[in-house]
Amino acid sequence: MSYSFEQHKIVGAIEADDDYWRGLEDGVLRLPRCASCRGWTWPAHFRCGQCGSWDFDWVAVEPRGRIFTYTRTHYAFDRVLERREDVPYVTVVAELPDAGNLRLIGVLKGDEADLAIGAPVRGTIDPPSAKSKFYPALRWELER
Amino acid sequence: MTERNVSSMRGATAIVGIGQTPYYKRGTAPEPELKLALRAITQAADDAGIDVRDIDGFISYASERSDPAKLMPALGTRECRFASLVWIHGGALAGTLNVAAGAILSGQADIVAIYRSMAEGNSQRLRVAVAQNDTSSQYLVNGLDSPAQILALRAQRLMEHHGVPRSALFATVQASYYHARNNSRALGRATEMTREIYDEARMISEPYRLFDCSRENDGAACVLVVSAERARDLRQTPAYVLSAPMGTMGGGGALEENWRPYYATAGQKELADRLWRESGYGPKDVDVAQIYMNMDAMGIGSMIDHGFFAMEEAGAFCTLDNLIAPSGRLPINTSGGDLAEGFIHGMGLIPEAVRQIRGTSVNQVPGARLSLVTGGPGDLMSSTALLGSADTL
Numbered sequence: 001m002s003y004s005f006e007q008h009k010i011v012g013a014i015e016a017d018d019d020y021w022r023g024l025e026d027g028v029l030r031l032p033r034c035a036s037c038r039g040w041t042w043p044a045h046f047r048c049g050q051c052g053s054w055d056f057d058w059v060a061v062e063p064r065g066r067i068f069t070y071t072r073t074h075y076a077f078d079r080v081l082e083r084r085e086d087v088p089y090v091t092v093v094a095e096l097p098d099a100g101n102l103r104l105i106g107v108l109k110g111d112e113a114d115l116a117i118g119a120p121v122r123g124t125i126d127p128p129s130a131k132s133k134f135y136p137a138l139r140w141e142l143e144r
Numbered sequence: 145m146t147e148r149n150v151s152s153m154r155g156a157t158a159i160v161g162i163g164q165t166p167y168y169k170r171g172t173a174p175e176p177e178l179k180l181a182l183r184a185i186t187q188a189a190d191d192a193g194i195d196v197r198d199i200d201g202f203i204s205y206a207s208e209r210s211d212p213a214k215l216m217p218a219l220g221t222r223e224c225r226f227a228s229l230v231w232i233h234g235g236a237l238a239g240t241l242n243v244a245a246g247a248i249l250s251g252q253a254d255i256v257a258i259y260r261s262m263a264e265g266n267s268q269r270l271r272v273a274v275a276q277n278d279t280s281s282q283y284l285v286n287g288l289d290s291p292a293q294i295l296a297l298r299a300q301r302l303m304e305h306h307g308v309p310r311s312a313l314f315a316t317v318q319a320s321y322y323h324a325r326n327n328s329r330a331l332g333r334a335t336e337m338t339r340e341i342y343d344e345a346r347m348i349s350e351p352y353r354l355f356d357c358s359r360e361n362d363g364a365a366c367v368l369v370v371s372a373e374r375a376r377d378l379r380q381t382p383a384y385v386l387s388a389p390m391g392t393m394g395g396g397g398a399l400e401e402n403w404r405p406y407y408a409t410a411g412q413k414e415l416a417d418r419l420w421r422e423s424g425y426g427p428k429d430v431d432v433a434q435i436y437m438n439m440d441a442m443g444i445g446s447m448i449d450h451g452f453f454a455m456e457e458a459g460a461f462c463t464l465d466n467l468i469a470p471s472g473r474l475p476i477n478t479s480g481g482d483l484a485e486g487f488i489h490g491m492g493l494i495p496e497a498v499r500q501i502r503g504t505s506v507n508q509v510p511g512a513r514l515s516l517v518t519g520g521p522g523d524l525m526s527s528t529a530l531l532g533s534a535d536t537l
């Protein structure tokens with residue numbers, strides 16, 4: 001199977017997170033855990049800086065966490081113009097207790113009333129669309 | 145800190161020339177970027193009383209496009225012996241001084257120009273190069289493009305979780321505009337900043353409104369660095385480089401929003417520790433500070449990381465009275481800084497830090513001897529520098 005994001009590759013960062021995007025396109029949140037020392041590495045990388053291993057297991061993780069921080073964007077910035085009609089929208093950084101409290105970014109979905117740092121959130125996955133640059137997207141939703 | 149742990153670079157070099165073009169609204173410079181760079185460099189040489197042809201080292205940072213090879217023919221450069229571009233973005237600002245010192249003390253160069261030139265029409269900095277195309281898909285897929293948004297994440301945490309009040313942010317804005325009124329170069333000089341103007345400005349990315357953000361301008365600035373020995377024979381009062389460490393927070397790196405153990409400030413605690421240790425001074429000794437403000441809350445983070453006040457003291461410390469010359473506890477951004485003078489990737493801050501040592505700022509802190517300039521807060525690599533007068537050596 002060929003993945004949508006592979007046809008629309010965003011280049012320039014570390015770029016060791018292909019398996020993350022593959023997982024999301026398959027409908028599963030998968031995160032990299034060192035095959036040797038079992039530590040989580042995020043952002044994904046090519047080598048475990050803790051133990052030196054080059055091997056990671058991409059482990060399915062329950063998409064739930066707490067809001068670490070967030071911002072509500074009120075301006076359609078150049079490189080994310082696809083979201084113009086969604087302005088203002090909230091982007092959340094959430095900590096995942098099931099994955100060493102690593103932090104994952106996602107656009108908030110649904111009710112914003114209880115938006116606050118520390119609030120519990122649950123993740124869902126949007127399939128690739130123009131809005132997310134033809135990548136799949138993790139969405140955070142406030143637990144009610 | 146009383147103990148003196150003197151690094152071999154301490155006071156061994158000095159800034160002896162400064163040059164700054166007028167600042168223009170983004171995209172409106174009447175001259176191309178390369179020409180602006182030439183103007184800033186020649187002005188710095190004239191200011192120092194140095195023949196511009198004798199500059200033999202060139203240092204810039206981030207996405208600078210006016211490289212030495214392009215400049216040399218017009219400067220009449222006799223021989224370039226050293227050139228370097230410092231990583232990564234505006235965080236590199238103060239660290240350029242350390243690179244210059246390294247080149248000079250190792251005998252690789254005698255007269256080093258540190259400069260930055262920006263003209264949006266030429267460089268497309270905002271559209272193309274602001275992130276040097278290194279913005280992760282993790283941001284772009286989730287609606288985050290600009291540093292304003294990414295730094296807003298940090299500011300939200302600083303304010304909501306750590307309790308830094310809005311009044312602290314406003315005080316830094318107000319102080320910047322207050323100082324800008326005396327600076328004919330400052331693009332914000334006509335604005336009398338009030339809380340109403342500040343509060344009513346449009347929201348960019350919460351918690352940042354328009355006036356919390358640096359300007360983005362066309363212009364160029366340059367400083368010339370030479371050995372302390374050479375500096376003594378030149379016409380200007382030398383501003384000695386006491387310390388200018390560069391680097392990251394402990395661990396650090398391209399961690400996106402996974403910075404640990406601390407997140408909401410500038411990532412400069414470790415740098416500041418080295419600065420105080422290497423210079424032999426501490427935050428209480430500083431007379432005046434040019435605080436890099438890509439965003440105002442990040443500048444507050446820099447001041448916290450440098451130990452000027454604790455998080456819970458930010459509200460009490462950051463008041464207009466405390467932040468303005470001539471007699472505030474810590475006058476900051478005395479030219480108007482990145483918020484109110486103009487923003488050419490922070491490069492205007494070093495000349496102003498030098499003017500304070502010379503006694504020639506339009507908002508002079510009387511008798512200023514120790515003058516701080518911080519690099520871009522929140523950058524993946526950052527830096528900070530303490531300049532001193534001769535009697536601080």
Ligand SMILES: [Zn+2]
Pocket residue numbers: 034035036037038039048049050051052053
């Ligand atoms: Zn490992």
